[in-house]
Amino acid sequence: MAPKWQELADRLAAQIRRGDFAPGQHLPHIRELVAAGEGSKATVHAAYKALEAQGLVTPSRGRGTIVRPNSPVKPIHLVGKRVVLREFTREDVDDVLAIIGDDKVTTWLSFDSRDRAQAVSMIEGAIERASQEPRTEFYLGVTKHDDDRVIGFVRIGLSGVQAGKLGYAIAAKEWGRGYATDAARTLVTYAFKELALHRITAAIGPENAASIAMAQQLGFTREGVLRDHVLTNGAWRDSVLYSVLAHEWSK
Ligand SMILES: CC(C)(COP(=O)(O)OP(=O)(O)OC[C@H]1O[C@@H](n2cnc3c(N)ncnc32)[C@H](O)[C@@H]1OP(=O)(O)O)[C@@H](O)C(=O)NCCC(=O)NCCS
Incomplete structure (x- = not known):
């Protein structure tokens, strides 16, 4: 059985991720949770320290602990048929590295394989941009329904007027199970x-046969070729541009 502080920390972390606390808002004062029967002062203190370690709260002197200012304003949690899409946390580094540090995956992406430090800054950047108002990037971790570990990512970056650019990748060991299509x-x-x-x-x-098959299956239309669109793996590469319009979308 998890220690009491851990249970409390997990419960509060879930509430923060769900958006029950606004950024900048104070969490309850330690003595309020003690009075509410959540445990001793040491238990609540340990739970708050665990939330700090997860980057969900920052310590504030005098009055409890505040929700970290750059947590997403409204954390996104979307449940698909096969996958869940959720905000990144700093704990996802190893799982993210298994994706963006793998040449099998990045050979198809617009960037070369990245190391651990770059995986950390990718996550930090995604968390930071998720907190911007208005939000212009929706960069989310992909997990299975029954396991919170990140097996991929999906991203829409806003660009132009009511337009967005879609990107995605799944860890190579999970390919071919419909996770990317669902994400x-x-x-x-x-x-x-x-x-x-x-x-x-x-x-x-x-x-990129898998990605093209996926775009077609989702009803995207081929528009044309973007010449020398990305510089990746030491060479310029064309892209084929696919698009879908709101009135065409019936998934
Ligand atoms: C593209 C990618 C995200 C697909 O992930 P996935 O979870 O395996 O995808 P799905 O299981 O949902 O399958 C998508 C489609 O690709 C097809 N497919 C999978 N591997 C394929 C391959 N090697 N060749 C041809 N088609 C393939 C599947 O049959 C499926 O089509 P269908 O539904 O018509 O049968 C994954 O291969 C990946 O991460 N690739 C590297 C990164 C990348 O290419 N990102 C996209 C950049 S545009």
């Missing part, structure tokens, strides 16, 4: 319904 379907649906986007594009390497 993209779930985020695109969110973008059309909740963000009122009109147009979403995906720029895909001409040889």
Whole structure:
């Protein structure tokens, strides 16, 4: 059984991620939780320290602990048929590194394989940008339903008028199980319904058969070739541009 402080920390972390506390808001004072029967002062203190270690709260002198200012304003948690999309946390570094540090994956992406320090800064950047108002990037971790570990990512970056650019990747050991299709379907649906986007594009390497199959299966239309679109693996690479418009989306 998990120690009492751990249970309390897990419960509070889930509440913070769900958006029950606004950024900058104080968590309850330690003595309030002690009075509410959550445990001793030491228990509550240990739980708050664990939240600090997760980057969810920052310590503040005098009055309890405040929610970290750069946590997402409204954390996103989307449940698809096969996957869950959620905000990144600093604990995802190893799982993210297994994706963006793997040449099998990055050979198809617009950047070369990254090391641990770059994985850390990728996560830090995603967390930082998730806190911006208005939010212009929706860069989310992909997990299975029954396991919170990140097996991939999906991203829509806003660009232009009611338009967004879609990107995605799944850890190589999880390929071929429909996770990317479901992740993209779930985020695109969110973008059309909740963000009122009109147009979403995906720029895909001409040889990337899996990604092209996926775009087609999701009903994207091929628009044309972007010449020398990305510099990756030491060479310029074309992309094929695919798009889908809001009124075409019925997934
Ligand atoms: C592209 C990628 C995200 C697909 O992830 P996935 O979880 O394996 O995808 P899915 O299981 O949802 O399958 C997607 C489609 O690709 C097809 N597919 C998978 N591997 C394939 C391959 N090697 N060749 C041809 N088609 C393939 C699947 O059959 C499926 O099509 P279908 O539904 O019509 O059968 C994954 O291969 C990946 O991470 N690649 C490296 C990064 C990348 O290319 N990102 C996209 C950049 S544009």
